[in-house]
Amino acid sequence: MSDQDTQQEEAIQPVSPGAVLAQARNSQGLSIPEVAEHLKITESYVRAIEESTFDVLPQAAFVRGYIRNYARLVGLSGEDLVKDFDHFIGNDGLDTPRLQGSKKVKPLRAHSTPSPAHALALLLVVSLGGLSYYLWNNWLDAEPAAEVAIIEEVSEQLPEYLEAVENTPLETDLEVEATVVEERASSDPSVVVEQESEQVEERPEFPPIAVDSAEIVDVTADDDVKKTVLGLGKPLVIDFSQDCWVEIKDATGEVLVSAVQKAGSSISLDVFPPVSVRFGNTPGVQNIVYDGKPVARPNSSTRVASVLLTGNGQG
Structure with a gap:
């Protein structure tokens, strides 16, 4: 050469x-x-x-x-x-030899096109996400409906129970009065005639009196319950650093809050323990203060968690 x-x-x-x-x-x-x-x-x-x-x-x-x-x-x-x-x-299209003493350089492969297995895996992930969203929404909608039904049933039964309790002493009074009238009738006939005429005149007035008494008792009972609840209420404050769905329900069975809270917002209200708090995005919860004491933030791998607050703190 x-x-x-x-x-x-x-x-x-x-x-x-x-x-x-x-x-x-x-x-x-x-x-x-x-x-x-x-x-x-x-x-x-x-x-x-x-x-x-x-x-x-x-x-x-x-x-x-x-x-x-x-x-x-x-x-x-x-x-x-x-x-x-x-x-x-060799990416410039020329057939170039390798350097002496170096390893054979293999052209680096570019990204391959998605295979059918990748497409199937992606479809499976999307399907699971849609199913989870559907179950989550249905579960949230079904549970408040059941709670409303229970509250309505208790509300319907409470007036009947109070009315039955109030009517019991009145019936006892009527029985005692009838016994007294019978005893007087055996000793004095003129008294019997007078008592019978008074009973005839007074009997039509009994039903409205019983109804008014029941209504007065109902109002008083409701006021006592409200005063008791207000006296035992404890302050609850929650701060959010990210958008987070939250639901708060206390011992009265009423859903106090059920909505998405924006980042930077906070919730402050009085609740009646025990209190159930559910979060839809646990990383978005910044602070929880219950009855003036800090509560540990929930930590869940699924980003969905529940916290039970009792009278002594976190349950």
Whole structure:
């Protein structure tokens, strides 16, 4: 082979960007650990770049970034070295031989198109998400409806019970009065006639009197219950750092709050223990203070959690 052919073969040899970077590093007195620390990569990556063993590195896009940062560190042109890298691995369409003493460089594969298995997995995830959303909404809608039905049933039965209790003493009084009338009748006939006439006149007035008494007792009982609830109420304050759905229900069975609270908002109200609090986004809960005492924030992997607050604090 002539000297001219040898010079032509050397001219078409691809330039190794790793060798150029290694030479520049040595000229500046930098070590491989120092370069790795500056580039925020491992020492094995730095050696792979300098030795042009690109098959042990990540995809080409990452390697180009490493080369640019390395070139900037040693004062070289990153774009020129990236072009040398593309030419070296054969991405420019030329059939270039590998450097002597280096490993065979395999062209880095680009992202493959999604396979049917990936599409099936994506469809399964979407289906599970839709099913979870459907069950969550139906469960939330069904439970408040059941609570309303129970409250209405108790409200309907309470007046009947109070009326029965109030009517019992009145019937006893009537029986006692009838007994007295019978005893007087046996001793004094004139008294019997007088008592019978009075009973005939007074009997039509009994039903309205009984109804009025029951109504008065109902109002008094309601006032006593309200005073008791207000006396035992405890302050509850909740702050939110993110949008979060919350539902608060105390011992009265009434749903006090059931809505999405915006980030930066807070809830402050008096509740009657025990209190059930449910959250739809636990990371969005910033602070919980119950009866002047902080309560530990809920922590759940599903982002949905419930907290029970009793009279002594968190249950």
